[in-house]
Amino acid sequence: MLVRILGSGAGGGFPQWNCNCRNCNAVRSAQPGLRVRMQSSLAVSANGRDWALLNASPDLRQQIASAPALYPAANGKVRNSPIKAAVLTNADVDHVAGLIVLREAQPFSIYATHRVLNVIESNSVFNVLGPHIVTRIPLEFGQPIRLTGAGVDLGLVVEAFDVPGKVALYLEDASAGPGLGTEVGDTIGLRVADPQTGKAFFYIPGCADVAASLRERLKGAALVFFDGTLFDDEEMIRAGLRDKRGSRMGHISISGPQGSVAAFRSLGVGWKIFVHINNSNPVLDESSPERKAVEEAGWEIGYDGMEVRL
Numbered sequence: 001m002l003v004r005i006l007g008s009g010a011g012g013g014f015p016q017w018n019c020n021c022r023n024c025n026a027v028r029s030a031q032p033g034l035r036v037r038m039q040s041s042l043a044v045s046a047n048g049r050d051w052a053l054l055n056a057s058p059d060l061r062q063q064i065a066s067a068p069a070l071y072p073a074a075n076g077k078v079r080n081s082p083i084k085a086a087v088l089t090n091a092d093v094d095h096v097a098g099l100i101v102l103r104e105a106q107p108f109s110i111y112a113t114h115r116v117l118n119v120i121e122s123n124s125v126f127n128v129l130g131p132h133i134v135t136r137i138p139l140e141f142g143q144p145i146r147l148t149g150a151g152v153d154l155g156l157v158v159e160a161f162d163v164p165g166k167v168a169l170y171l172e173d174a175s176a177g178p179g180l181g182t183e184v185g186d187t188i189g190l191r192v193a194d195p196q197t198g199k200a201f202f203y204i205p206g207c208a209d210v211a212a213s214l215r216e217r218l219k220g221a222a223l224v225f226f227d228g229t230l231f232d233d234e235e236m237i238r239a240g241l242r243d244k245r246g247s248r249m250g251h252i253s254i255s256g257p258q259g260s261v262a263a264f265r266s267l268g269v270g271w272k273i274f275v276h277i278n279n280s281n282p283v284l285d286e287s288s289p290e291r292k293a294v295e296e297a298g299w300e301i302g303y304d305g306m307e308v309r310l
Helices: 020-026 060-065 091-100 114-122 124-128 210-219 260-264 290-298
Strands: 003-007 039-043 051-052 082-089 109-111 134-138 146-149 152-162 187-193 200-204 224-227 271-275 299-301 307-309
Touching: 003 060, 003 224, 051 152, 060 091, 082 091, 082 146, 082 152, 091 114, 091 124, 109 114, 109 146, 114 134, 224 260, 290 299
Parallel strands: 051 082, 082 109, 109 134, 200 224, 224 271, 271 299
Antiparallel strands: 003 039, 003 307, 039 051, 146 152, 152 187, 187 200
16 A cells, blocks of 8 residues: 655645745745645555545645656546545545546545535535536445445545544634534544555544544554644744634644643554644754654654655
8 A cells, every 4th residue: 555645734835825934934945954845635545556535635736746646547548547536534625625626527536524525515616526427425434435436446445533623714603602613524534444455544634632532543553644733732823823722723732741742652653644734833844853852752744745655
């Protein structure tokens, strides 16, 4: 099984188009130790030919152009694609807007919770992906499902599970109280497995808390791609970028006694990779003390084009 990080940045990417923060200035000026990053998405394949996207970033066209494995087959039909499915972990703009890139009457399947599929169905812009061409398949918690698309069995099984999170910003309802209208199914994690080899990994790009049930699920996992949005809860406030804490946005911090590094310390996960990294996060700078601390704790910072084989 081959996994490729198409985009390792959070919403807006890195540098963000309108951001004048220290990190964005540094990467624009090509200072050493910082990488340009597109918005959050992975691709996975069991055979190296047929691929599933895990989330569909607004940068998807550029991500495909940067990954020859996702090009149309040169000896195939005039219109063809190795992308057979897209699996969505929530309805955030940085995870669904790329679906529009996949118009042009190309068959594939979309997998998501009922909640996220309802969001897509209620927004007429997604009608460019006609349901008679692009199949929409619901994910049910606790029910592993074999991925198929365009008449192809991808040889992969996906299991969805609920994780603490928050409804997408554009769906927030202040009148609904502290949860802002958040419901089960708004944010999920994925276990992706290859039944032929028995190999599996977890993909959790958005998570507000590593609760006891999630810890139990992840114990002893071979590989986890995890939410690395912010290093600490107030970094965006200090940088003058937003007036919201990370916890208010549904993202756990990397650092601190309640952070993800501490939460994973006793789980025995073999390979831990942060993805969905915000432009304010100091770990983006390879020379920063925060980056050193994260790496010394056994984590890697994912980057665009990074490939992992299981």
